[in-house]
Amino acid sequence: MNLKQLEVFIAVADSGSFSRAAESAFLTQSTVSQHISSLEKEFDLKLLDRTGKGAFPTEAGKLLLEHARRILQEGRDVALALNRFRGLAEVALKIGGSNIPACYMIPDCIFSFRENYPGVVITLYQGDSRETLERLKCEEVEFALVGTTFAEKDLVFTPLAPDRISLVVPAGHRWYGKKDIAVEELLDEPLILRESGSGTGSSFRDALVRANLDPDQLNVSLCLGSNEAVKQAILNGAGISFVSELSVRKECERGELFLVAVRGMVISRHFYLVTRRGRSLSPAAEAFVDSILQRFGLE
Incomplete structure (x- = not known):
């Protein structure tokens, strides 16, 4: 069974005539007959009653007609969906x-x-x-x-383009406005870290190791699951943290947060x-x- 056979079957059922179906489908009448015979042979059922007054669907033919209409509509919908897909619409x-x-x-x-x-x-x-x-x-x-x-x-x-991860402190913090600090000074401050699996967190831990500072020595106050959560915690005075400069650009411009350089630690990642x-x-x-x-x- 194929879509063309179903189209021909619908044409015969709707017109009640093999010849009119052949005209509408731009086929010869013998080709139409072959398509119908193939369907009847495949299902081992008589699908059309051929009478002197025309061709009429049998009960089996009525059932096939119902499904055939839906199948052909789905076929048209597929073409429409793929054309929309190609054209970036819907x-x-x-x-x-x-x-x-x-x-x-x-x-x-x-x-x-x-x-x-x-x-x-x-x-x-x-x-x-x-x-x-x-x-x-x-x-x-x-x-x-x-x-x-x-x-x-x-x-x-x-x-993609690199992003720098920097130490961020809130307004009012003792390091706010300070040019830089020594890496050892981090041990005295409550730090907010990202969760395991975070790219920011991994880059920060790697930088600590390169600076010969054991991550286990840090005074970790919080471990949070998103950069936004870390940023809000800093703003609310829960600690300081290393975050993407991209993520705090607006807060730094407003003076709510401040980037502090850590001597010997430059964290840049892609x-x-x-x-x-x-x-x-x-x-x-x-x-x-x-x-x-x-x-x-x-x-």
Whole structure:
């Protein structure tokens, strides 16, 4: 059974005539007869009663007619959906992002993207880097932005522009306005850290080791699951922390937070655009990736 046979069957049933069906389908009458005979042979059922007054569906033919109409409509809907997909109209795009990309980088690209592609509905899934990559591997999202790399042979990591992670203190803190501090001074302050799996947290711990400071010696006051939670905790006086400069730009401009340099510690890391190796992106995903690369790609 194929769609053409169903089209011919519907044409015969609707017109009540093999000849009229042949005309409407631009086929010969013998070809129409062959299509109907093939259907009857496949189902081992008589589908049309041939009479002197015309061709009429049998009870089995009526049942097939009901389903055939739905099948052909679904076929037309498939073509319409794929054409919309290709034309970026009424398309759903699912993106994954770890905390910094999801809160600051991806939203920064959405406005201009929506101006050019208003028919694309974007769903953003946020989590730490590991959770985000799991979503990508399970094909819950088409691509992802994360703050660290992992040994994943099925994923492709494309580095984006670097981001600096700096020590941030709130207004009123004794280090507010101070040019720099020694790395050992960190031991005397309550520190707010990110959760395990965070790209920011991993970069900070690696920098401590390079500076010959044992992370276990830190006075950790809180361990929080998002950059926004860390930022709010700093603003509320719960401690100080190392966070992405990208994430506190506005608060620093308003004087609510202040970046303090730590002598001997420079923490710079890349964000990564991650895709599945050997898999094609949808047109909507390709267009959004282009927006990300234009805004945050390496020069």
